[in-house]
Amino acid sequence: MSSGGGKGGGAKGGAAKGGGGGKKKEVKKETKLGMAYKKDDNFGEWYSEVVVNSEMIEYYDISGCYILRPWAMEIWELLKEFFDAEIKKLKLKPYYFPLFVTENVLQKEKDHIEGFAPEVAWVTKSGKSDLEAPIAIRPTSETVMYPYFSKWIRSHRDLPLRCNQWCNVVRWEFSNPTPFIRSREFLWQEGHTAFATKEEADEEVLQILELYRRIYEEFLAVPVSKGRKSEMEKFAGGLYTTSVEAFVPNTGRGIQGATSHCLGQNFAKMFDITFENEKGAREMVWQNSWAYTTRSIGVMVMTHGDDKGLVLPPRVAPIQVIVIPVPYKDADTTAIKGACESAVYTLNESGFRADLDTRENYSPGWKYSHWEMKGVPLRIEIGPKDLANQQVRVVRRDNGAKVDIPVANLVEEVKALLDDIQANLLKAAKEKRDACIEVIHTWDEFTTALNNKRLILAPWCDEEEVEKDVKARTKGDLGAAKTLCTPFDQPELPEGTLCFASGKPAKKWSFWGRSY
Numbered sequence: 378m379s380s381g382g383g384k385g386g387g388a389k390g391g392a393a394k395g396g397g398g399g400k401k402k403e404v405k406k407e408t409k410l411g412m413a414y415k416k417d418d419n420f421g422e423w424y425s426e427v428v429v430n431s432e433m434i435e436y437y438d439i440s441g442c443y444i445l446r447p448w449a450m451e452i453w454e455l456l457k458e459f460f461d462a463e464i465k466k467l468k469l470k471p472y473y474f475p476l477f478v479t480e481n482v483l484q485k486e487k488d489h490i491e492g493f494a495p496e497v498a499w500v501t502k503s504g505k506s507d508l509e510a511p512i513a514i515r516p517t518s519e520t521v522m523y524p525y526f527s528k529w530i531r532s533h534r535d536l537p538l539r540c541n542q543w544c545n546v547v548r549w550e551f552s553n554p555t556p557f558i559r560s561r562e563f564l565w566q567e568g569h570t571a572f573a574t575k576e577e578a579d580e581e582v583l584q585i586l587e588l589y590r591r592i593y594e595e596f597l598a599v600p601v602s603k604g605r606k607s608e609m610e611k612f613a614g615g616l617y618t619t620s621v622e623a624f625v626p627n628t629g630r631g632i633q634g635a636t637s638h639c640l641g642q643n644f645a646k647m648f649d650i651t652f653e654n655e656k657g658a659r660e661m662v663w664q665n666s667w668a669y670t671t672r673s674i675g676v677m678v679m680t681h682g683d684d685k686g687l688v689l690p691p692r693v694a695p696i697q698v699i700v701i702p703v704p705y706k707d708a709d710t711t712a713i714k715g716a717c718e719s720a721v722y723t724l725n726e727s728g729f730r731a732d733l734d735t736r737e738n739y740s741p742g743w744k745y746s747h748w749e750m751k752g753v754p755l756r757i758e759i760g761p762k763d764l765a766n767q768q769v770r771v772v773r774r775d776n777g778a779k780v781d782i783p784v785a786n787l788v789e790e791v792k793a794l795l796d797d798i799q800a801n802l803l804k805a806a807k808e809k810r811d812a813c814i815e816v817i818h819t820w821d822e823f824t825t826a827l828n829n830k831r832l833i834l835a836p837w838c839d840e841e842e843v844e845k846d847v848k849a850r851t852k853g854d855l856g857a858a859k860t861l862c863t864p865f866d867q868p869e870l871p872e873g874t875l876c877f878a879s880g881k882p883a884k885k886w887s888f889w890g891r892s893y
């Protein structure tokens with residue numbers, strides 16, 4: 378995918394950047410904002426254009442780093458509001474740990490650091506002086522936190538220890554950086570917990586995974602599959618990893634949406650995190666870690682965006698309803714503006730996120746295109762006819778449908794429409810995703826499905842060497858295929874079913890494909 382921001386960095390024409398320089402008449406000619414690329418023709422350039430033109434990001438002068446503008450940050454805050462409230466019900470406490478970690482602590486858990494080693498960024502100088510020892514910038518915080526877990530946990534009474542932090546992490550990616558999807562610095566939440574028993578840890582892994590499913594399906598309207606990662610794809614140093622996996626039909630690639638890991642007792646062993654049980658004996662804790670990131674916003678853009686730009690599900694739209702006055706020649710502009718202000722007030726008082734676009738240096742047509750580009754779910758237009766009939770015209774962003782509704786029923790009708798848009802976006806995305814799922818049984822079927830950009834469900838013997846072999850045999854310009862997850866929702870596996878890749882007896886159905 379393109380990482381360049383130069384193309385499509387604004388709308389066509391002089392008024393594109395939202396200022397309104399020049400004479401009013403000249404600006405009024407600007408009625409359309411255009412996308413240079415179509416989603417189906419050049420997905421990479423289309424995506425880069427959408428995230429810039431919708432004012433979600435601005436490219437920064439360090440590759441792989443991006444400025445997140447309010448339109449993106451407000452979405453992140455809405456997701457955070459939901460997730461924070463849910464984890465507080467589980468007695469999670471907020472923490473903040475430092476950004477830096479010393480080399481000797483980072484190296485302590487060998488498998489873990491080997492998994493991250495190529496991506497770790499190091500600080501080696503202070504001013505012109507070399508540091509005595511290099512300091513790493515956290516790629517994740519297990520090694521930052523766990524020496525202190527060891528200090529804080531002494532007895533079974535100190536358990537469970539459950540902490541969460543909202544922060545940034547740095548992973549110095551060298552593959553194509555892509556806004557939200559693959560960046561060198563990103564925002565996330567990371568939860569870290571310690572329990573007396575494996576049963577408690579196992580239970581929490583699935584509780585958190587269900588919250589991640591809800592973020593994607595109930596808020597972002599993106600269908601996901603819950604499942605378990607293969608041994609090869611699990612979190613480095615952990616016992617097992619569960620994930621929610623999305624799929625982007627346009628590119629035929631899976632995308633890991635969020636992960637919930639059971640770390641087992643591996644880190645407890647390395648960092649000496651033990652407790653005295655009720656019988657006075659010492660035991661090691663069982664630990665979990667879990668996270669979702671601003672990648673979730675990119676998955677949403679890819680799933681719902683169209684050739685006009687962004688399409689936002691109402692539950693995460695910073696503005697759910699934009700109201701635009703349409704003053705025709707000789708119209709009572711004061712009365713129209715008053716009706717618009719009244720509609721915005723009524724909607725805001727009823728709990729909707731509504732706003733009014735009163736900019737006089739842009740035509741209504743330009744404003745329509747602008748807010749369509751930004752993905753606002755509903756547009757309300759009020760002109761002289763609407764004023765006379767005590768109605769408003771409502772236009773949906775998801776399907777372009779227009780309907781006139783009485784001002785008296787504004788709140789009820791807007792609520793029904795927003796609910797319908799939210800449901801419709803998930804339904805449409807699920808239909809597209811499901812149409813890409815292909816069940817295969819043989820290697821030939823697998824390679825054909827892979828070349829056809831399918832999400833492949835295949836019977837597998839669950840052997841690491843076989844997965845390595847699949848990766849090696851499918852390596853090419855588009856990237857190798859790998860397991861995405863073994864879905865918890867397993868189809869029936871008839872006796873005698875053979876692995877598609879090895880011909881050995883199959884043990885499970887797994888999703889395979891190329892991924893981000």
